[in-house]
Structures are given as structure tokens and as C-alpha cells.
Amino acid sequence: MVRLVSIAGAYHGWMQFQQLQYFVAVAETRHFTRAAELVHVAQPSLSQQIRALERELGADLFLRARGNITLTDAGEALLPLARRILADTETARYEVQELVQLRSGRVRLGATPSLCTGLLPDVLRAFHDRYPGIRLLIEEGGSHDLVRELARGALDLALVVLPLPTPSPALTTVELLREDLVVVSSPEAPRPGHGRRTVRVADLEGERLVMFRHGYDLRELTVAACRAEGFEPDFAVEGGEMDAVLGFVRAGLGVAVVPRMVAARSGRGLRVTPLARPGLHRTIALAHRSDVAPPRAARELQRMLLER
Numbered sequence: 001m002v003r004l005v006s007i008a009g010a011y012h013g014w015m016q017f018q019q020l021q022y023f024v025a026v027a028e029t030r031h032f033t034r035a036a037e038l039v040h041v042a043q044p045s046l047s048q049q050i051r052a053l054e055r056e057l058g059a060d061l062f063l064r065a066r067g068n069i070t071l072t073d074a075g076e077a078l079l080p081l082a083r084r085i086l087a088d089t090e091t092a093r094y095e096v097q098e099l100v101q102l103r104s105g106r107v108r109l110g111a112t113p114s115l116c117t118g119l120l121p122d123v124l125r126a127f128h129d130r131y132p133g134i135r136l137l138i139e140e141g142g143s144h145d146l147v148r149e150l151a152r153g154a155l156d157l158a159l160v161v162l163p164l165p166t167p168s169p170a171l172t173t174v175e176l177l178r179e180d181l182v183v184v185s186s187p188e189a190p191r192p193g194h195g196r197r198t199v200r201v202a203d204l205e206g207e208r209l210v211m212f213r214h215g216y217d218l219r220e221l222t223v224a225a226c227r228a229e230g231f232e233p234d235f236a237v238e239g240g241e242m243d244a245v246l247g248f249v250r251a252g253l254g255v256a257v258v259p260r261m262v263a264a265r266s267g268r269g270l271r272v273t274p275l276a277r278p279g280l281h282r283t284i285a286l287a288h289r290s291d292v293a294p295p296r297a298a299r300e301l302q303r304m305l306l307e308r
Helices: 004-013 017-029 032-039 043-057 073-101 113-118 120-130 143-151 217-228 242-250 260-265 296-307
Strands: 062-065 068-071 106-111 135-140 157-162 171-185 208-212 234-240 256-259 271-274 281-289
Touching: 017 032, 017 043, 017 073, 032 043, 068 073, 106 113, 106 143, 106 296, 113 120, 113 135, 113 242, 113 256, 113 260, 120 135, 120 296, 143 157, 143 171, 143 281, 157 171, 157 296, 171 217, 171 242, 171 260, 171 296, 208 217, 208 242, 208 256, 217 256, 217 281, 234 242, 242 256, 256 260, 260 271, 281 296
Parallel strands: 106 135, 106 157, 208 234
Antiparallel strands: 062 068, 157 281, 171 256, 171 271, 171 281
């Protein structure tokens, strides 16, 4: 009987990785032809490599009888070790690839424009400082568009607003933060809400609103809140993205409802008025496909977003 220690020593000396693959395939199928099909090699080549392995080990690994292939004692001893070697090799390959992915590669991240303005700059700067070789590809869009891009595999991760416009069982979402909304106006214009330090949604009746384009999460949320108070909002300008909306507000064309983080980053030229309780809020979540694990670099960005 060939001892396991002897087999391990043989592996370190001259045993080939490919021979171990062929050996395990035959051991699991108990059939040389089926094993050859499993590892995509011609059956004579597989048999030749098994014979070479047996010569190197100095022991038969299989008892060959017509229609009946069984392991010898040496084969039984080698099988768990061979499986471990193959598994360890695969793990090593995977770990090296994972490390390489953090030195180069890309992360495709989708986010609403307001999050690109408010939440992402600091996190992306920290990520870039840590992994300068990874390209960050950012796609701006509403949650509906981002969910569609995730589903078709065009994005690795997306920052979306909950609840999703169309709930999808194919997506995994993790809540990231709950953000207050505020009213911004020009300092040169009258303070909204008749000069009070906080504004109720009902006070927006009669105010001219600078409104985002259709499909924008903030548009849907603001319009729904106004209708819940029994009035239709009056638009001074509509159809813009975040930067355009803020610019129109600075110019005194009207007021807008925006996330607090955006207002805080927008610099001079805006008056920020909180909404009175219960106010308006939005829940931001990080989403990815449930059936495909994000690449290592995307998982690292995901971790940094969740720990920010």
C-alpha cells in the first residue's frame, strides 16, 4: 500500500496539475471515456496521462475491469489530497485575480444626479486614493433607468431611491441613508413660507417651483407631497437636471425642493430653509443584481459606501 505521505512527496517532486485533474475526473465518473469528455480531452490522452502518473507514483491508482473501474488503496489515498490540491490551486488563482482587480480594472456605478452632487464626491475621492488604478465609470439617471441598466448588466452597482418604481426580485438592495429634503431659494427673493424659519409643504402652494425633468425621483416625490396637501404645484421652470435647477433658483426664478446634502454643497447664492416636521425625506439604497456577485473592486466600493 502506498502511504499518503509518499504521494504528497511525489506531488511536490514531479506530479502534474493536469494529471491530478484527469485522475479526479476518472475517480468521480468511474469511466475513462466520460472522464475524458468531462475535462475536454481525447480519451487516449487521458489514459496516457493516468498511466504516466501511476509510473511516477510507483503504484496503480485504478483496478481496471471491463465496465468496472474502482480505486486501489493508493487511489483512495490520493483522491482527497488531489481534490484539496485542485481546490487550493483554484483558490490561489481566484485570490490573485482579486488582487489584480484592485490594481486595475473598472467599477461601473450608477447614481441619481443629486447623489453625484451630494454623497459621492468624498467617497469616490477616498476610493480613488486607495485604488488609483481602478477606473470609475459613473452613469447618472433616475432610479427607474438605473434599475434597467443593472438588470441588463450595464452597471455593477447603483445608488437608487426607495421604494423602487418597479420592484425587482432580481435586485438586492441595502439601505444606505435616509436624507432630509429642504427648500432652496434666492437670498434676494422673499423667504418662502411667509418668512418663517421652517416651511410646510402646504406653504409651497402659491410659490413658483423650479422643477426637475420627468423621471427624476425628486420631481415625483415633490409633486406627490403637494398633491397630498390638496394642491397642484405651480412650475416656473421645469425640465432641468440638478445643476440647472440650482442655477435657476440662484437667478430668482423660483424655489426648489432638494436634498440637504446637495444644498450644503451648493455654496453661495442659495438660501436653505428646512421643512417643518414631519418634513420630506428620501431613502437611498445601494443595489446590485442578485444573481451575479459584483466584481471585487465594486464590492470594495460598496463596503466604503456602507461604512462612510
